[in-house]
Amino acid sequence: MxxxxxxxxxxxxxxxxxxxxxxxxxxxxxxxxxxxxxxxxxxxxxxxxxxxxxxxxxxxxxxxxxxxxxxxxxxxxxxxxxxxxxxxxxxxxxxxxxxxxxxxxxxxxxxxxxxxxxxxxxxxxxxxxxxxxxxxxxxxxxxxxxxxxxxxxxxxxxxxxxxxxxxxxxxxENQAFNKTGKVVGIDLGLKDLIITSDGHKETIFKADEEINRKLKIWERKKSRRYELAKQAMAFDKHDKVLVPRTDLKQFPRYQQAKRTVAKLKRYIVNQRKDKLHKLTTKLVKKYDVIVVENLNAKNMMQNHHLAKAIANASWGMLVTLLEYKCAWYGKTLIIVDPENTSRICFECKQKNHEFDNLSQSEWLATREWICPNCYAHLDRDINASKNILAKGLATLN
Ligand SMILES: [Zn+2]
Incomplete structure (x- = not known):
C-alpha cells in the first residue's frame, strides 16, 4: 500500500x-x-x-x-x-x-x-x-x-x-513500475488488435463461441417477441378491447428476452475489458515510452463490419487505459498522427507511391511489401509500428 x-x-x-x-x-x-x-x-x-x-x-x-x-x-x-x-x-x-x-x-x-x-x-x-x-x-x-x-x-x-x-x-496498491529502458510503437489493427514495433502481435478479443451462440439465439427471440408484442397491441387497438395493451412493458416474455440479451452483452464487454486491462498493464510494465496513433484518423477508414465495430471499441479503451496507466505507473504515452506511417519504408524513409493507385480493399489486403527504393522486405503492420515509434520519439527531443 x-x-x-x-x-x-x-x-x-x-x-x-x-x-x-x-x-x-x-x-x-x-x-x-x-x-x-x-x-x-x-x-x-x-x-x-x-x-x-x-x-x-x-x-x-x-x-x-x-x-x-x-x-x-x-x-x-x-x-x-x-x-x-x-x-x-x-x-x-x-x-x-x-x-x-x-x-x-x-x-x-x-x-x-x-x-x-x-x-x-x-x-x-x-x-x-x-x-x-x-x-x-x-x-x-x-x-x-x-x-x-x-x-x-x-x-x-x-x-x-x-x-x-x-x-x-x-x-x-499501485506503485511506479521499474524503468526498463525500452520503447515501443504500437499499430492498431483489425485482425490483430495491436502490432508492436518489436514484432509482437496480440489478436483481437472474441467472446467464446458458446456465449456468442447464446447471444444470437436470444437476439432472435427478442426480435420475434418484439414483433408479437407489436401485433398484439395492434389487435387490441383494432378490436377496441376494454384495456388495450399499449406499452412493451406489458409483455413479460419480451422483457425477459431483452434482459437476457443485455446481460450476455455485458458479460462479453466485461471479458473484453478484463483482457484489455491485462494487456495494457503488461505493456506499461515492459516499456518506458509507448507511442500509439491518434484514433480519429483511423476511424475514417470505411468498413461497416462488426469486426470493425469491435476493433473501434477496443482501440478506444486500449488508448484510455494506456493513458491513465502510464500516468499512474510513471511511464510515458505519446500519441502521434498516423498519416503515411503505413506507406513509408522504415529502412530508407521513402514513401511508396505504388500504393497511391490502389483501391481501399486492395490497400487493406496488402500485408507485406518490398520497398521499391531500397528493396527492404516489409511486414505492413510492423513497418507501420516502427514508423509510429520513430514519430513519437522525434517529439521527445
Ligand atoms: Zn526503403
Whole structure:
C-alpha cells in the first residue's frame, strides 16, 4: 500500500459552497473552544493533565449539546481539528522544536480549511470527475491525473484567488513500475488488435463461441417477441378491447428476452475489458515510452463490419487505459498522427507511391511489401509500428 497525494480543483455548487463555509466556521470554533479549555484547565490547576485528542474527541459530544449547530459540520472534520490541536501542543511541548504556544484561529486568517477523513465509506470516488464527500454529497472536480484507489482524507481550502482546492490523500496498491529502458510503437489493427514495433502481435478479443451462440439465439427471440408484442397491441387497438395493451412493458416474455440479451452483452464487454486491462498493464510494465496513433484518423477508414465495430471499441479503451496507466505507473504515452506511417519504408524513409493507385480493399489486403527504393522486405503492420515509434520519439527531443 502506498499513499499518494493529489491536488485538485473543486467546483462546488452554491449549496456546497455554503456548507464548506459552515464547516470552516465549525472547525475554527472547536479549535478555539478546545484551546480555551486547555488553558483554563491549566490555570485552575497547574497539575491538571493535558487532554490529548482522544480526550478532546470525547468532549465533542458535550460541545455539540451546548452548541447544536455544530451538528451541521462534517463530524470527522471536528475530530481532525482536535488532532491538529494536539499536534500543535506536542510540538510546543517538544523543547527541541521551539514551537510557540498554539494560537486562537480567527475568521481573518488567510487560509481557511478543513479536513474530512474516511470513516465507513463516507468518501467515495464516483467517476473521473466526481467524488462523494460527507455533508457535501457529489462534488465535481478536475484533476491532472486519474484519481484511483481509496481516499483516506480530503482537505478543502479556498486559495488566494478565491478558488476551491482540495488535497487528497489516496491509498493504493499501485506503485511506479521499474524503468526498463525500452520503447515501443504500437499499430492498431483489425485482425490483430495491436502490432508492436518489436514484432509482437496480440489478436483481437472474441467472446467464446458458446456465449456468442447464446447471444444470437436470444437476439432472435427478442426480435420475434418484439414483433408479437407489436401485433398484439395492434389487435387490441383494432378490436377496441376494454384495456388495450399499449406499452412493451406489458409483455413479460419480451422483457425477459431483452434482459437476457443485455446481460450476455455485458458479460462479453466485461471479458473484453478484463483482457484489455491485462494487456495494457503488461505493456506499461515492459516499456518506458509507448507511442500509439491518434484514433480519429483511423476511424475514417470505411468498413461497416462488426469486426470493425469491435476493433473501434477496443482501440478506444486500449488508448484510455494506456493513458491513465502510464500516468499512474510513471511511464510515458505519446500519441502521434498516423498519416503515411503505413506507406513509408522504415529502412530508407521513402514513401511508396505504388500504393497511391490502389483501391481501399486492395490497400487493406496488402500485408507485406518490398520497398521499391531500397528493396527492404516489409511486414505492413510492423513497418507501420516502427514508423509510429520513430514519430513519437522525434517529439521527445
Ligand atoms: Zn526503403
Amino acid at each position: 502506498v499513499l499518494k497525494a493529489f491536488k485538485l480543483r473543486l467546483y462546488p455548487n452554491k449549496a456546497q459552497r455554503n456548507q464548506i463555509l459552515v464547516n470552516f466556521g465549525c472547525v475554527r470554533f472547536v479549535w478555539n473552544q478546545m484551546l480555551n479549555m486547555q488553558i483554563e484547565r491549566h490555570k485552575n490547576n497547574k497539575d491538571a493533565k493535558y487532554q490529548n485528542h482522544f480526550a478532546m474527541n470525547n468532549m465533542l459530544k458535550a460541545l455539540k449539546l451546548e452548541f447544536p449547530w455544530l451538528k451541521q459540520a462534517d463530524s470527522t472534520s471536528l475530530q481532525n481539528i482536535n488532532r491538529d490541536l494536539d499536534d500543535a501542543f506536542q510540538r510546543f511541548f517538544n523543547p527541541k522544536l521551539k514551537n510557540g504556544f498554539p494560537k486562537f484561529k480567527s475568521k481573518k486568517n488567510a487560509t481557511q480549511s478543513y479536513t474530512t477523513k474516511l470513516v465507513n465509506n463516507n468518501i467515495q470516488i464516483i467517476d473521473k470527475h466526481h467524488f462523494k464527500l460527507p455533508k457535501l454529497g457529489l462534488v465535481y472536480f478536475r484533476a491532472g491525473r486519474l484519481l484511483q484507489g481509496k481516499i483516506k482524507s480530503v482537505t478543502i481550502r479556498i486559495n488566494s484567488q478565491n478558488q476551491y482546492e482540495a488535497s487528497v490523500l489516496v491509498e493504493s
